[in-house]
Amino acid sequence: MTEQTLVPRTAEQDATGTPARAPGKAAWTTLVVVGVAQLMVMLDSTVVNVALPSIGAQLTADQTALQWTISGYVLVLGSLLLFGGRVSDVLGRRRTFLTGLTVFAVASVLCGIAGNQELLVTGRAVQGAGAALLSAAALSIVLEVYQDEEQRKIALTAWSGLGVIGATIGVVLGGLIVTAISWRWAFLINIPVSIAAGIGALRSMPALDTNSDRTLRLPSAVVSTAGLAALSFGLIRLHEGFGDRNAWISIGAAAVLLAAVTLMEIGRVDPLLPLHLLRKPTYWLSSVGLLLVAAVMISSSFLASIYFQRVHEMSAFVTGLALLPMGLAALAVALVAPSLARALGPGGTYAAGAALHLAGTGVLATGTDSVALTVVALAVIGGGLPACFVPLFGIGTSHVKVAESGVGSGLLNTFNETGAALGIAVIGTVLATSVDSRLDDGGSVADATTAGVGNGFLALTVCSGIAIVIALVLRSLTRAPEGADV
Numbered sequence: 001m002t003e004q005t006l007v008p009r010t011a012e013q014d015a016t017g018t019p020a021r022a023p024g025k026a027a028w029t030t031l032v033v034v035g036v037a038q039l040m041v042m043l044d045s046t047v048v049n050v051a052l053p054s055i056g057a058q059l060t061a062d063q064t065a066l067q068w069t070i071s072g073y074v075l076v077l078g079s080l081l082l083f084g085g086r087v088s089d090v091l092g093r094r095r096t097f098l099t100g101l102t103v104f105a106v107a108s109v110l111c112g113i114a115g116n117q118e119l120l121v122t123g124r125a126v127q128g129a130g131a132a133l134l135s136a137a138a139l140s141i142v143l144e145v146y147q148d149e150e151q152r153k154i155a156l157t158a159w160s161g162l163g164v165i166g167a168t169i170g171v172v173l174g175g176l177i178v179t180a181i182s183w184r185w186a187f188l189i190n191i192p193v194s195i196a197a198g199i200g201a202l203r204s205m206p207a208l209d210t211n212s213d214r215t216l217r218l219p220s221a222v223v224s225t226a227g228l229a230a231l232s233f234g235l236i237r238l239h240e241g242f243g244d245r246n247a248w249i250s251i252g253a254a255a256v257l258l259a260a261v262t263l264m265e266i267g268r269v270d271p272l273l274p275l276h277l278l279r280k281p282t283y284w285l286s287s288v289g290l291l292l293v294a295a296v297m298i299s300s301s302f303l304a305s306i307y308f309q310r311v312h313e314m315s316a317f318v319t320g321l322a323l324l325p326m327g328l329a330a331l332a333v334a335l336v337a338p339s340l341a342r343a344l345g346p347g348g349t350y351a352a353g354a355a356l357h358l359a360g361t362g363v364l365a366t367g368t369d370s371v372a373l374t375v376v377a378l379a380v381i382g383g384g385l386p387a388c389f390v391p392l393f394g395i396g397t398s399h400v401k402v403a404e405s406g407v408g409s410g411l412l413n414t415f416n417e418t419g420a421a422l423g424i425a426v427i428g429t430v431l432a433t434s435v436d437s438r439l440d441d442g443g444s445v446a447d448a449t450t451a452g453v454g455n456g457f458l459a460l461t462v463c464s465g466i467a468i469v470i471a472l473v474l475r476s477l478t479r480a481p482e483g484a485d486v
Contacts, residue, residue: 026145029204031155034138037101037197038159039166040190041131044108045073045420046170046298048124049305050316051183055120058183065117071236072121074424076128077135078417079229083221084136085410086272090214093141093406094205098198100133105194112188123187139409143397145206153338153394160389161334164297169327171301175320217272220264224273227257228414235418235425242429274407277399282477285470286396287415289350292467293388294416295423296357296460300381301326302424303364303431303456304374310449312371325375326382334386346391347475353387354467356380361461367454388467395478423463427456 048055052066061069088096107130110123139159146155177185234250265273277283301323308314308322333340340349360381368374393412400408431452438448 025148025151027204029200030141030145030206031158033197033200033205034097034141035158035162036193036200037097037134038138039162040193040197041104041135042163042166043170043173044127044131044187044190045077046167046301047174047177047186048073049302050171050174050309050319051178051186053316054178054183059114059117059120061117061120065121067236068121069117069124070424071421072125073128073131074417074421075229075232075236076125077131078232078414078421079225080129080132081136081413081417082228082272082407082410083216083225084132085140085406085408085413086216086221087133088137088140088406088410089404090216090406092207093137093144094201094207096133096406097137097141097205098201100130100135100137101194101198101201102130103127104130104134105191105198106130108187108190108194112184135413136406136410139393139397139413140405141205143400143405143409153341156394156397157334157337157341157386157390160393161330161337161386164330164334164385164389165327167297167301169324171305171323172320172327175316175318179315179317214270217270220261220272223257223261223264227254227261228418230254230257231418232421235421238425238429241433272407274404274411277408277411280399282395282474283399285474285477286392287412289388289392289467289470289474290396290412290416291419291422292463292470293353293357293385293392294419295427295463296361296381296467297385297423298420299423299427299456299460300361300378303427303453303460304378306431306449307374307453308371311369311446311453322371322375323378325379329379329382330385333383334390337386337390340387341391341394345475345478346395347471347473347478349387350391351468351471351475353384353391354464354471356384356387357464358461358468360384361457361464364457365454365461367450369450391474395474423460427459430459431456 048070052069055061055069056066059065084096084100104127107123107126111120111127114120114123142155142159143152146152173189174186177183177189230250231254234247234254237244237247237250261273262275265271265275278287304323304326305319308319309316314322337349340352344352360377360379363377363380364374368377396412397405397409434452434455435448438451439445443451
């Protein structure tokens with residue numbers, strides 16, 4: 001059997017199934033605008049990590065407030081991505097993109113000038129709301145503007161690659177900013193970037209058509225957003241330990257709410273929740289794959305930051321430099337990802353990325369005390385990130401029609417963000433439990449942290465093993481005979 005080309009449905013037929021003329025090529029200026037915005041959104045998910053000690057000292061913020069400086073952003077972003085995609089489908093992609101960009105910029109100012117922990121956490125939550133609108137619209141814009149097959153492959157590679165790079169260099173930039181200027185500029189730096197992206201969108205991004213007959217489906221939107229928020233909150237609460245009662249109550253409520261919205265959406269002609277996509281094995285396997293790789297990405301940088309600062313007493317800036325090879329490896333692989341996809345196919349490329357994660361996390365699971373070995377292993381993990389993200393987004397979005405590109409891409413992004421929250425929740429709990437156990441046995445902080453970080457990477461090794469299984473299944477499915485409905 002030969003490798004199947006995953007062609008966007010809109011390039012072959014219109015919504016009624018009638019053959020359509022092949023779309024022409026679009027200018028790359030739109031990709032530059034949405035790429036810069038996506039880089040900024042993902043950078044803000046990690047740039048605060050190394051700034052927390054400085055924030056806590058200046059604002060006299062307690063540990064709970066510091067945790068919610070990160071968690072509040074993740075919770076709101078993950079909760080609103082699906083609805084953000086619907087808003088993009090109904091009200092217009094460029095309009096939604098610009099609205100999200102404006103909200104994000106205003107919230108960045110609020111964070112940058114915050115005089116107390118309450119204002120900072122509020123600003124981060126509002127930032128998450130802007131990021132949800134921005135990110136959901138950005139991917140749907142990519143899917144609608146770049147309908148030529150080769151252009152779409154390049155665009156998806158660039159979009160997902162920039163997201164990976166943004167997340168991995170966030171800690172580097174955060175360390176540099178905190179050391180050289182002030183933690184406040186970790187937020188204020190978003191202002192000139194937002195202004196440039198806004199001007200670029202107005203000048204070069206097409207307005208894109210909207211359908212005034214469609215509705216936002218607010219009842220379903222409220223229930224789904226509440227369910228996703230409850231899920232994110234429960235996962236965040238697991239930081240307190242797997243026995244935390246409130247965490248499981250919240251996760252249980254999420255299960256009920258998400259089941260309710262599923263029943264509300266069954267049989268709908270124009271659903272908020274695209275259940276028909278989840279019936280396709282390649283779509284839901286890609287979604288689970290995104291969940292796993294997001295968990296590996298966020299958790300690896302989190303564990304490494306803890307390891308470098310607590311075990312080797314590195315400064316925020318030096319910690320950022322130690323993580324730089326991880327970002328550079330991600331950049332290098334992102335540049336050759338299209339060639340890898342042509343040579344190995346999307347499933348094979350994902351399998352290669354998952355194998356790199358298995359190797360890198362496996363080395364770090366041994367609890368090594370070597371900084372050099374840790375940096376090399378993190379670079380191996382970094383190299384695997386775009387090799388996973390690029391084919392997963394490509395396979396997942398290959399089934400998404402232009403009319404539903406907002407909710408279709410929003411659901412993929414929701415799995416992605418849920419993976420990040422789940423990864424931090426589980427890995428953070430494993431780390432804390434392991435460290436406390438070693439300290440109770442009389443171990444030093446450095447030894448306890450090394451063991452805890454090793455156990456955290458062991459959990460990520462398990463995730464990577466599961467990812468390889470999913471990759472092999474996807475490789476088989478994407479090599480199906482032409483015309484098979486995968």
